[in-house]
Amino acid sequence: xxxxxxxxxxxxxxxxxxxxxxxxxxxxxxxxxxxxxxxxxxxxxxxxxxxxxxxxxxxxxxxxxxxxxxxxxxxxxx
Numbered sequence: 001x002x003x004x005x006x007x008x009x010x011x012x013x014x015x016x017x018x019x020x021x022x023x024x025x026x027x028x029x030x031x032x033x034x035x036x037x038x039x040x041x042x043x044x045x046x047x048x049x050x051x052x053x054x055x056x057x058x059x060x061x062x063x064x065x066x067x068x069x070x071x072x073x074x075x076x077x078x
Contacts, residue, residue: 004074009046016048016065042071 007029009017020027029046031039048065 004043007044007046010048012048012065013046013067016067039071041074043074045070045072 017027031044047068047070049068050064051066052064
């Protein structure tokens with residue numbers, strides 16, 4: 001069975017990341033150790049939605065876009 005990546009991104013997120021890289025240079029994404037402890041059994045999916053960023057997490061895009069994360073629980077199937 002193939003291994004799923006722990007973090008992935010939608011096409012919209014990848015497009016916004018590419019735009020932000022052209023404006024600000026290379027971007028790194030991090031998660032705090034406490035957050036990882038909580039989310040270690042999930043796949044994190046980086047996505048983009050319309051609207052102003054209202055959290056410490058979000059970088060706003062040029063058209064009022066912001067990043068959000070979605071998650072998918074990993075389940076062992078034996």
